[in-house]
Amino acid sequence: MMDRFIFLDINGVLDIGQGLDSELVDRFAQLVKDTDATVVLSSTWRRCSDTFKIIRKALREREVLLRWTTPYCPMDQINEEGALYHESRPAGDIQRTHEILRWLQHREITAWVAIDDEDLRLDEANRVRTNEYVGLTVEKADEAKAKLFCLT
Numbered sequence: 001m002m003d004r005f006i007f008l009d010i011n012g013v014l015d016i017g018q019g020l021d022s023e024l025v026d027r028f029a030q031l032v033k034d035t036d037a038t039v040v041l042s043s044t045w046r047r048c049s050d051t052f053k054i055i056r057k058a059l060r061e062r063e064v065l066l067r068w069t070t071p072y073c074p075m076d077q078i079n080e081e082g083a084l085y086h087e088s089r090p091a092g093d094i095q096r097t098h099e100i101l102r103w104l105q106h107r108e109i110t111a112w113v114a115i116d117d118e119d120l121r122l123d124e125a126n127r128v129r130t131n132e133y134v135g136l137t138v139e140k141a142d143e144a145k146a147k148l149f150c151l152t
């Protein structure tokens, strides 16, 4: 059996400006069940206990466990670590990308996707980019599913 992981952003994915959108959270929970994936929260929501509890509770109500989060890597530390990111990109994208790759380090994981509205510096096979104004659509959920099953 293959382990599958989903790195989850919230703003622009499950919250499109009015707090968590129950339809979007429902869709995400269904995606997790369909793929038997493990969720890793990569959103800034992981860094505040109030927001972390809100998303954990919303997922738990849909029988999805949230037990993992990516580490926090400050930008100055990332910059010190070197020339990995020489392109001109928004700092947020670099930081998010770095934190995801850091979590993956030393883990043998082949099937994973990051669902995010930011332009992450990841292979196409590993990312699903949502539109911040509509979030996780049916099409984007299907794209994530196909990528997790390595069908693309």
Ligand SMILES: [Mg+2]
Pocket: 009, 010, 011, 012, 013, 116, 117, 118
């Ligand atoms: Mg976002």
